[in-house]
Amino acid sequence: MLSRRAFLQTTGAVGTAAWASNPRGLEPILAASASVADQSPQDVAKDEFYWREIQQSFALDRSVINLNTGHHCSQPDVVLNAVKRYLDIENQAPGYYGAQLGRNLETVRRGLAQEFGCDIEEMAITRNASESLQILQNGIDLAAGDEVITTEQDYPRMLTTWDQRMRRDKLVINRLQFPVPTTADDLYARIEKAITPRTKVLHFCHITNLTGQLFPVQRICRMARARGIRTIVDGAHAGGQFPYKLRDLECDSYGVSLHKWLLAPLGTGLLFVRRDLIDKFWPLQAAPATSDKDIRKFEEIGTAPQAVRLAITDALAFHQAIGAERKAARLHYLTMRWASVLGQNPRIRMYSSLKPGETWGLATVGIEGMEVGKITSFLFDKYRIIVAGLARSAMPGQQFDWQGIRVTPNVYTTVGEIDTFIEAMQQLLK
Numbered sequence: 001m002l003s004r005r006a007f008l009q010t011t012g013a014v015g016t017a018a019w020a021s022n023p024r025g026l027e028p029i030l031a032a033s034a035s036v037a038d039q040s041p042q043d044v045a046k047d048e049f050y051w052r053e054i055q056q057s058f059a060l061d062r063s064v065i066n067l068n069t070g071h072h073c074s075q076p077d078v079v080l081n082a083v084k085r086y087l088d089i090e091n092q093a094p095g096y097y098g099a100q101l102g103r104n105l106e107t108v109r110r111g112l113a114q115e116f117g118c119d120i121e122e123m124a125i126t127r128n129a130s131e132s133l134q135i136l137q138n139g140i141d142l143a144a145g146d147e148v149i150t151t152e153q154d155y156p157r158m159l160t161t162w163d164q165r166m167r168r169d170k171l172v173i174n175r176l177q178f179p180v181p182t183t184a185d186d187l188y189a190r191i192e193k194a195i196t197p198r199t200k201v202l203h204f205c206h207i208t209n210l211t212g213q214l215f216p217v218q219r220i221c222r223m224a225r226a227r228g229i230r231t232i233v234d235g236a237h238a239g240g241q242f243p244y245k246l247r248d249l250e251c252d253s254y255g256v257s258l259h260k261w262l263l264a265p266l267g268t269g270l271l272f273v274r275r276d277l278i279d280k281f282w283p284l285q286a287a288p289a290t291s292d293k294d295i296r297k298f299e300e301i302g303t304a305p306q307a308v309r310l311a312i313t314d315a316l317a318f319h320q321a322i323g324a325e326r327k328a329a330r331l332h333y334l335t336m337r338w339a340s341v342l343g344q345n346p347r348i349r350m351y352s353s354l355k356p357g358e359t360w361g362l363a364t365v366g367i368e369g370m371e372v373g374k375i376t377s378f379l380f381d382k383y384r385i386i387v388a389g390l391a392r393s394a395m396p397g398q399q400f401d402w403q404g405i406r407v408t409p410n411v412y413t414t415v416g417e418i419d420t421f422i423e424a425m426q427q428l429l430k
Contacts, residue, residue, distance in 0.1 A: 025078030025314075028053050029321040041329035048415065051330065054322060058412045065385045065417045070209070070237060070362055070408030072259045072266055075315070082314040083265050086307035101306040108309060111316045112270055116256075117245025122278075124271040124298040125309050129236035130157045131284070132255030132271035133203075135298050136232045137161045139281035142200055144170035149194050150203040152177045152399040153210050155234055158203065163396035172198065177399070180364075181353035184216035191220055201230050206238040206249075210390055210398065210406065211352045212362035221250045230277075236260060239270070241331065242360045243324035246272050253277070261361070261410075264315035265308035271298055327411060331361030334409040337418050339363055342425055351404050364390060366404030367429065375405050375428065383424040 032053040036044045044050055057076040060066070066074070075083075090097045105125060113120040126132045138161065142148075148162055152175045162173045176190050191202060202224050207214050221231045233251045238244065240262030246254055254272040258264035273281060279292045287297035319327070335354075342348050342365060352363035367375060372389040379385040388406040392399055409418060 025057075025076075025081060026317055026321050029057065029318065033321055033323060033326070036326075041323070041325040042333075044326050045329040045333035051411065051414075055412050055414065057318070060412060063384065065383065065420060067407050067409055067413070067417070067421060068386045068388045069410040069413070070260060070406060071388065072257070073261065073263050073410055074412060075259075075263055075265060076318050078318055079263060079265060079311050079314045082311035083307045086310050087305065090306060098303075098306055101310060104310060105306070108312045111313050115316055115320070116239070116270070116272065117247045118272055119275055121295055122246075122272055122275050124273070124295045125312070126255070126269040126271050126298065127267050127301070128259070128269040129234060129255040129257040130155070130269075132269050132298075133158050133232060133234055134161050135271060135284045136253050136255070136273075136281055137165065137203070138284060140201065140230065141280075141282075142169060142171055145172065145198060146200045147172040147174060147196060147198040148201040148203060149174045149176065149191060149199055151175060151205075153180075153208050153213070154203065154205055154398070155209055155236065156393065156397045158234060159396050159398065162203070175399070178213075180211045180213055180351045180400070180402075181358075182213065184214070184219070187213075188216050188219050188223075192223060195227065195229070199227075199229055201232060203232040204234070206233055206235040206254075207241075207362065209237055209362075210400070211364040212237065212359055214353070214358050217249045217251060221252070225250070225252075230280075237362060240319060240327075241362070242328040253281070258312060258315065262312075262315050262319055263411075264312045267308050268312055268315075271295075273298075322411065328360050330411060331409065332356070332359060334413055334415070334418055335359055335361060335363050335407070337415065338407065338422050338425075339365070341422050345426075345429055347429060349402070349404065351402060361410060362406065362408050364404045364406045365425075366402060367425075370428075372403040372405060378428050379405075379421075379424055382427075383420060385421055385424055 032050050036050055058074050060074055086101060090101055108125060109123050110120050113123040148171055150162060165171050166173045174194055176194055178187060178190055204215055206217055217233055224231045231252045233254045235254050236257045237260060239256035252274050256270045258268040258270060259266045278295055283297045283300055285300045287300045291297035339354055343350055347368045349366040349368055353359055372391050376387060376389040379387055390406055391403045
């Protein structure tokens, strides 16, 4: 059994930075970023020498082209190695080392709070955005007849959760529809118009999982707070895709899947709740009354592996070594590389805004007169390209009147893979 000192040194609890526990894994990234420090993010976005260094940090199957990284992302080697390291440590004497590792979660909490811009006592570590948002949806006290405003294009799991509360608690769930793409003013106006004296909650996405439609979060949250309405914001696809701070959004609560754009281990997420509202939400699993105002009450899930949560620090380190602005610029560059070419064809239907500051690594496209199943089958059967096919689902799932494919490249996607996608779509259009 390791001594306490040796244990702390192995887990990285001794040192000035948590991510330094595996410095060699980050050295090439830090060196590459230092070499372009005097260039704008937009210039670096086109520097294939720089991004080749990033791509070398992943062990991928390049015999397929994965353009569905928005489902959940591949992890860089530094993150995978961290997970394995923590699993090996805990496995030596699980009850003992599991407890020791669990104490280091405060380092993870601090890192997430700093990256996302909130107080450390407002940050909970969860397993995904769905869990984070269901804590909020099921944890808020609402009475029969109280109204919740959400949209037809919010995430299916969240729509199903509100549907269950409607059936169980006799709530009124108002699901708003909107065209895609649309404007911030249009979204704001639709939500404001829908508010009634019985409205208690606004639940909406930062960006949607379907088309990446960006919502004016701060404007909506300010309007809601002035009327005494709680806000629940789904940031599943926002966290790690483009830079922002929670304090600037001014929302009451917010959930993120860290295993998407932050490249963290599968099964990691975060939950933000304003400190003065923590006691207004019940945890998903029971916690003692002494924890009513403690953000950690939302983490009560029983015995669970510490490895995936602790390795979030390594994902944060990798993300920060690249730089949030550079990463966002690269994702926008990759999206525009295919969208600007395909958009010239009159049969192409773009369901995502391509304006700067409104799109990054998630965009959705369709072909007039062609069912989505034919598109996805052709891309995979002929080119081994993986995308997400989108079409209306049965209630209480998402409702929309179009079909298309969601294309989500990532920092490990090569321009060659994007160009192959362009070629495949052009062939299909013929």
